[in-house]
Amino acid sequence: MHVDNLVVVVTLASLLVYFWTSIQVANARVRNKIIAPAVAGHPEFERAYRVQMNTLEWLPLYLPSLWLFAYYFNAIIAAAIGLLWIVGRIVYALAYVKDPKRRGLGFSLQTLATAVLLLGD
């Protein structure tokens, strides 16, 4: 497998994680009967929505940095840091919906991964 393909695989996996956070919002919307266009009204929905929004907020920092890092430095290291981002995002999402106060660990992991990719360029 060509190493650049690793970055594509990590990109697609990252997008699937984001897609999964979007599905949680749709599910929470139905389950808690939040009628569109409302984006508030039940704590479970609001948590799921913030998880999706926060993931969305970081995607434009993370994805271009991932690709520029892979292009200018090293695709394998970029893909490895991308995996850290994915793990951080999943830990963040799972912790946040249980208790937003516990979002720190996963958030720190994804922030570290993004910062290394962005500032490493």
Place this chain on the structure above:
Amino acid sequence: MHVDNLVVVVTLASLLVYFWTSIQVANARVRNKIIAPAVAGHPEFERAYRVQMNTLEWLPLYLPSLWLFAYYFNAIIAAAIGLLWIVGRIVYALAYVKDPKRRGLGFSLQTLATAVLLLGD
């Protein structure tokens, strides 16, 4: 015309559709006197805002998937599916502002298009 240019044209057309949803928000803000930074206060504004936000939420899934699909498989098929996304997005936007309950058809079209591009990779 080189086939890759088709993907560029579809990308620019997709961004113009998104740009159009943003202009609807600005217009609804003025028309309904929603003073910034408020993003609520009138149903028409809230619908236009959710249309823009939902389109924004899907762009990072759709655009990278469009390009990776075009690069790894077939640029013409990618562009055709991109056209489906554009049609779905316009149908979704027009239906949503009239009645959010009718957003299903357009949303399904754009979801199908994005899913094929993302999972087809």
Place this chain on the structure above:
Amino acid sequence: MHVDNLVVVVTLASLLVYFWTSIQVANARVRNKIIAPAVAGHPEFERAYRVQMNTLEWLPLYLPSLWLFAYYFNAIIAAAIGLLWIVGRIVYALAYVKDPKRRGLGFSLQTLATAVLLLGD
């Protein structure tokens, strides 16, 4: 320095400006004790959040247009227009948190920059 690198530098600088708007939100959240997942409750926080969101809303219009303009036309002109976007974004952010009514100048600058890049393609 290769001219294409100018576009990379402008891209990274643009992302850092966006990153800075995100940090303002985090700071305003702590300072005004806005407990997650709330995204409202204090004017200072709400302004910082809208600045970040508006910057996020424009990134998918601006960044792909910047790169396509640089690729199809001229990387130096693209980078120069990107600098205008960055200046507009900083002016917008600084004015908005003081008084949202003053957001016009910076917003116009970034809109002009994005429109030239997008419609110039």
